[in-house]
Amino acid sequence: MKLHPQEIEARFRRHAVRVTRQRTAIYAALAETTSHPSADDLYQMVKRQQPMMSRNTVYYTLSVLRDAGLVREVNVGHDMARYDGNVSMHHHLICLGCGQIMDVMDDDLNRLQLSSGQARGFDVLGHRVEFHGYCVSCRQARRDVPSRRG
Amino acid sequence: MKLHPQEIEARFRRHAVRVTRQRTAIYAALAETTSHPSADDLYQMVKRQQPMMSRNTVYYTLSVLRDAGLVREVNVGHDMARYDGNVSMHHHLICLGCGQIMDVMDDDLNRLQLSSGQARGFDVLGHRVEFHGYCVSCRQARRDVPSRRG
DNA sequence: GTCATTGCAAAGGATTTGCAGTTCC
DNA sequence: GGAACTGCAAATCCTTTGCAATGAC
Numbered sequence: 001m002k003l004h005p006q007e008i009e010a011r012f013r014r015h016a017v018r019v020t021r022q023r024t025a026i027y028a029a030l031a032e033t034t035s036h037p038s039a040d041d042l043y044q045m046v047k048r049q050q051p052m053m054s055r056n057t058v059y060y061t062l063s064v065l066r067d068a069g070l071v072r073e074v075n076v077g078h079d080m081a082r083y084d085g086n087v088s089m090h091h092h093l094i095c096l097g098c099g100q101i102m103d104v105m106d107d108d109l110n111r112l113q114l115s116s117g118q119a120r121g122f123d124v125l126g127h128r129v130e131f132h133g134y135c136v137s138c139r140q141a142r143r144d145v146p147s148r149r150g
Numbered sequence: 151m152k153l154h155p156q157e158i159e160a161r162f163r164r165h166a167v168r169v170t171r172q173r174t175a176i177y178a179a180l181a182e183t184t185s186h187p188s189a190d191d192l193y194q195m196v197k198r199q200q201p202m203m204s205r206n207t208v209y210y211t212l213s214v215l216r217d218a219g220l221v222r223e224v225n226v227g228h229d230m231a232r233y234d235g236n237v238s239m240h241h242h243l244i245c246l247g248c249g250q251i252m253d254v255m256d257d258d259l260n261r262l263q264l265s266s267g268q269a270r271g272f273d274v275l276g277h278r279v280e281f282h283g284y285c286v287s288c289r290q291a292r293r294d295v296p297s298r299r300g
Numbered sequence: 301g302t303c304a305t306t307g308c309a310a311a312g313g314a315t316t317t318g319c320a321g322t323t324c325c
Numbered sequence: 326g327g328a329a330c331t332g333c334a335a336a337t338c339c340t341t342t343g344c345a346a347t348g349a350c
Contacts, residue, residue: 018323018324018325018329018330019324019325020323020324020329020330020331022330022331023330038314039314039315040314052331052332053331053332054331054332054333055315055332055333056315056316056317056331056332056333056334057330057331057332059314059315059316060316060330060331061330061331064330073228075225075226075227075228076225077225078223078225078228078230078231078339078340079313079314080228080313080314080315081228081314081315093264093268093269093270093272093274095272096275102270102272104264104268106264106268109262112259112279114243114254114256114281118243118254118256119243119281119283120243120252120285120286121285121286122243122245122252122281122283122284122285122286123283123284123289124243124281124282124283125246125282125283125284126281126282126283127279127280127281127282128279128280128282129262129277129278129279129280130277130278130280131264131269131272131274131276131277132274132275132276132277132278133269133272133273133274133275133276134272134273134275135270135271135272136270136271136272139273168304168305168348168349168350169349169350170305170306170348170349172305172306173305188339189339189340190339202306202307203306203307204306204307204308205307205308205340206306206307206308206309206340206341206342207305207306207307209339209340209341210305210306210341211305211306214305228314228315229338229339230338230339230340231339231340
């Protein structure tokens with residue numbers, strides 16, 4: 001969703017995040033896409049508009065936005081972190097082939113809870129559900145080039 | 151669960167995994183604990199019995215066992231991968247303070263499914279649920295040393 | 301005997317840190 | 326004005342890779 005700079009600035013101030021050109025651009029890029037980019041993806045995207053932007057600033061900014069609750073960090077596999085501008089409660093559907101991440105909005109999933117026995121005294125603050133599988137194009141690719149195991 | 155070397159060897163053969171002293175030790179260490187150790191944790195654990203063991207062997211062995219389906223890789227956060235000798239379907243409860251991971255066995259969670267509309271043409275092969283919170287001792291520690299925000 | 305596995309060292313890639321200069325509040 | 330942010334470079338950490346020696350089947 002494309003956001004007006006004023007809206008971004010308002011959100012930053014609401015969350016006590018200092019407003020800078022770089023942060024606004026990073027947050028705008030993240031809000032505009034549904035593709036869950038990595039820090040480096042965002043660096044590449046934003047550098048087109050602001051060639052002076054450094055990779056470090058992207059990492060630092062993402063950590064600031066994450067801590068402020070303006071951005072969500074999604075970890076899939078043990079490779080690089082990916083970021084999500086959608087901080088409302090939702091879950092993910094992940095393609096094991098191409099790594100794309102789709103949002104899943106579902107109230108039943110949002111309501112999942114552990115029984116008190118299962119919780120083992122934990123103060124449970126939230127949960128996350130990931131579905132794994134193959135997207136349409138990766139299913140196709142797998143049919144075309146069968147693996148060693150057939 | 152402590153396993154007999156013969157049982158480990160049988161499982162390896164059943165999954166076409168070559169039997170070596172190093173692999174047996176790594177798998178035994180993993181089966182014996184419920185703590186979801188990292189590759190390096192396992193390296194430290196196993197090195198006590200086999201000082202010649204190299205870190206590389208641990209990484210390589212874990213990838214072999216993972217591909218054979220004898221071990222499950224758990225990724226929490228974007229830091230190091232952690233390993234789980236329990237490959238039956240189950241989910242996790244993770245402490246945001248100390249990082250400990252507890253197993254959650256729950257048939258209702260195992261049965262979660264996406265509606266066909268939500269699945270967007272994906273061939274969904276599985277899912278994973280993570281509950282996040284603070285364990286008893288970390289709750290205590292947080293009370294004792296309140297954060298800047300109270 | 302052959303091929304996968306092991307061990308060592310070095311490379312690789314994502315992220316963090318140190319520090320000087322700059323900018324926002 | 327002062328604390329927080331930015332940018333550059335170097336460092337750090339986990340993991341993978343190259344390669345010769347070893348060991349399982």
